Amino acid sequence: MAENLKGNDKVFSRRIDNFFIGLERAFQFVKKFFIEVWIPPYEFKEVIRQCYRIGYNSLPLISLTGFIVGIVFTNQSRPSLSEFGATSWLPSLISIAVVRAMGPLVTALIAAGKVGSSIGAEIGSMKVTEQIDAMEVSATNPFKFLVVTRVLASTFMIPILVLYTDFVALMGAFLNVNVNEMVSISTFFVQVFDSISFLDISSSMIKSLVFGFTIGMVGCYKGYNSTKGTEGVGKAANSAVVMAMFLIFIEELLSLQITNFFRQI
Amino acid sequence: MKNDNKRLVTVGIFVLIGIAILVVGILTLGAQQKAFVKSISVTSVFDDVGGLQTGNNVWFSGVKIGTVKKINFYGESQVEIEMNIESSAKEYIKKNSKATISSDGLIGNKIIVIYGGSGQGPAIEDGDVLTAEMPLDTDKMMETLQVNNNNLVSITEDLKILTHKISSGEGIVGAVLTDSTLVKTFKATMQNLERTAANSNRMTADLAKFSNGLNQKGGFVDKMLNDTTLFASLKTTAAQLETTSAEASDAAQNFSSVSENLSDTDNAIGMLLNDKEFADYLKSTMSSLDTGAVRMNETLEALRYHWFFRKSFRKRDKADAASE
Numbered sequence: 001m002a003e004n005l006k007g008n009d010k011v012f013s014r015r016i017d018n019f020f021i022g023l024e025r026a027f028q029f030v031k032k033f034f035i036e037v038w039i040p041p042y043e044f045k046e047v048i049r050q051c052y053r054i055g056y057n058s059l060p061l062i063s064l065t066g067f068i069v070g071i072v073f074t075n076q077s078r079p080s081l082s083e084f085g086a087t088s089w090l091p092s093l094i095s096i097a098v099v100r101a102m103g104p105l106v107t108a109l110i111a112a113g114k115v116g117s118s119i120g121a122e123i124g125s126m127k128v129t130e131q132i133d134a135m136e137v138s139a140t141n142p143f144k145f146l147v148v149t150r151v152l153a154s155t156f157m158i159p160i161l162v163l164y165t166d167f168v169a170l171m172g173a174f175l176n177v178n179v180n181e182m183v184s185i186s187t188f189f190v191q192v193f194d195s196i197s198f199l200d201i202s203s204s205m206i207k208s209l210v211f212g213f214t215i216g217m218v219g220c221y222k223g224y225n226s227t228k229g230t231e232g233v234g235k236a237a238n239s240a241v242v243m244a245m246f247l248i249f250i251e252e253l254l255s256l257q258i259t260n261f262f263r264q265i
Numbered sequence: 266m267k268n269d270n271k272r273l274v275t276v277g278i279f280v281l282i283g284i285a286i287l288v289v290g291i292l293t294l295g296a297q298q299k300a301f302v303k304s305i306s307v308t309s310v311f312d313d314v315g316g317l318q319t320g321n322n323v324w325f326s327g328v329k330i331g332t333v334k335k336i337n338f339y340g341e342s343q344v345e346i347e348m349n350i351e352s353s354a355k356e357y358i359k360k361n362s363k364a365t366i367s368s369d370g371l372i373g374n375k376i377i378v379i380y381g382g383s384g385q386g387p388a389i390e391d392g393d394v395l396t397a398e399m400p401l402d403t404d405k406m407m408e409t410l411q412v413n414n415n416n417l418v419s420i421t422e423d424l425k426i427l428t429h430k431i432s433s434g435e436g437i438v439g440a441v442l443t444d445s446t447l448v449k450t451f452k453a454t455m456q457n458l459e460r461t462a463a464n465s466n467r468m469t470a471d472l473a474k475f476s477n478g479l480n481q482k483g484g485f486v487d488k489m490l491n492d493t494t495l496f497a498s499l500k501t502t503a504a505q506l507e508t509t510s511a512e513a514s515d516a517a518q519n520f521s522s523v524s525e526n527l528s529d530t531d532n533a534i535g536m537l538l539n540d541k542e543f544a545d546y547l548k549s550t551m552s553s554l555d556t557g558a559v560r561m562n563e564t565l566e567a568l569r570y571h572w573f574f575r576k577s578f579r580k581r582d583k584a585d586a587a588s589e
Binding site for chain 1: 269272273275276279280282283284286287290291293294295297320
């Protein structure tokens with residue numbers, strides 16, 4: 001970002017000024033997205049293609065991760081609950097943990113790693129090979145075609161992936177509980193739905209939308225602003241993942257506060 | 266183009282399944298939490314709700330029939346609980362039912378429990394207020410437990426003193442446990458008891474035999490119980506005995522009057538028995554008679570040697586000698 005500042009026109013220090021300049025660029029980038037998203041032509045096919053890549057192609061990885069998370073979390077929670085003789089509470093505990101936090105969080109983190117890095121690297125390489133400039137020359141809006149489609153796809157696919165993750169994680173938990181506590185599937189799911197509320201599901205979905213938007217937006221931003229050739233591509237992919245994961249945790253914290261506020265009303 | 270269509274269909278199926286999971290989840294949740302069920306609203310006012318929260322369950326006879334809708338402060342420091350109750354359950358809940366706060370497990374969520382209500386009373390309606398029954402307060406329970414603990418401490422202290430005394434041989438129990446003489450005596454007593462028990466056994470056997478004998482057909486008791494002739498005879502005897510006893514009673518009365526007369530001095534025997542003066546007189550008379558008799562003997566002896574009677578006495582002596 002050192003190239004952002006030229007000459008002696010710094011306000012604070014070079015680093016602090018660069019931080020605020022980066023922030024302003026990010027804001028402008030997001031603002032541009034919200035403007036471009038409503039303006040035709042809508043790149044519907046590209047959106048579907050990105051949905052296929054981001055959503056469908058991530059499904060095996062997300063499903064496996066969700067299944068393992070369900071089993072591991074159940075197994076790790078059992079000793080604590082069995083100390084109170086409360087292993088019958090496992091379905092309730094798992095449902096709350098999976099639906100409220102772990103489902104969205106695990107999905108978002110996996111997607112940040114898989115999707116965020118791929119978007120960052122893809123757009124970054126397009127940027128350094130001047131393909132984006134070529135698109136502009138050929139009267140194609142690169143922002144609309146590359147950024148808006150990917151951000152939309154990730155925004156809508158992450159909640160769908162979260163639903164899959166929740167379902168698969170609960171099935172994994174059920175498998176573990178069924179083997180150890182001989183709980184039937186109907187009893188398990190009655191307890192699961194007894195512990196969660198509409199607020200849990202809605203907050204989980206809204207949170208997932210925000211996570212998806214963040215992953216897409218950070219990946220696109222880092223890729224779109226990558227420099228320094230191939231080295232910049234790797235840096236863009238890496239920083240896209242790191243920044244997306246960091247923001248996801250921040251958003252998780254904020255969503256927890258907001259959900260608790262609504263829970264108390 | 267073909268590839269694009271394939272991708273489109275795949276994404277469509279993928280999204281559809283995802284949305285299906287969401288819809289099924291929402292419907293299941295709604296069905297389980299009775300979100301889409303027609304309900305009525307009733308309230309109850311508690312002094313303390315003990316951490317009850319909005320959304321907690323309402324139970325009636327152990328069945329979930331609704332949820333807590335709102336918790337509001339009421340009056341000075343009371344809490345008004347607004348509950349949503351399924352319309353299908355309202356006919357079973359009477360207006361005089363009570364509401365209390367309980368828990369769905371030892372450390373489970375707080376719940377409202379509706380109970381009671383007479384069978385004849387009218388069913389609750391929307392907007393009704395149920396009487397609140399305050400639940401058992403944990404703090405009060407702990408206070409009672411503390412009293413129990415104090416009592417336990419004093420009991421154990423007493424027990425400690427008691428056991429110490431017993432172990433050092435004080436008192437009857439201590440003596441029983443430590444004194445060997447007592448043990449011997451106890452053993453001897455037990456042996457005696459054993460013998461007594463054996464004797465009792467024998468006696469019981471004898472009694473059994475005896476009672477068997479009594480039960481035998483034709484025996485005395487059997488006759489007593491079954492022979493009507495004997496019974497009639499016994500009845501007659503008893504009647505006679507009664508007469509005899511009545512007569513004996515009369516005789517005893519006569520004896521009594523005779524003895525009374527005997528103690529008096531206005532009759533011959535009474536005077537003889539009781540009059541000292543007469544006794545003295547009789548005594549002196551007897552004494553005079555005795556003296557007279559001696560003198561009479563002397564006179565008669567003298568007559569034996571008188572010439573007039575001498576001959577007849579000799580004749581009698583000879584006759585006696587001859588007969589011997």
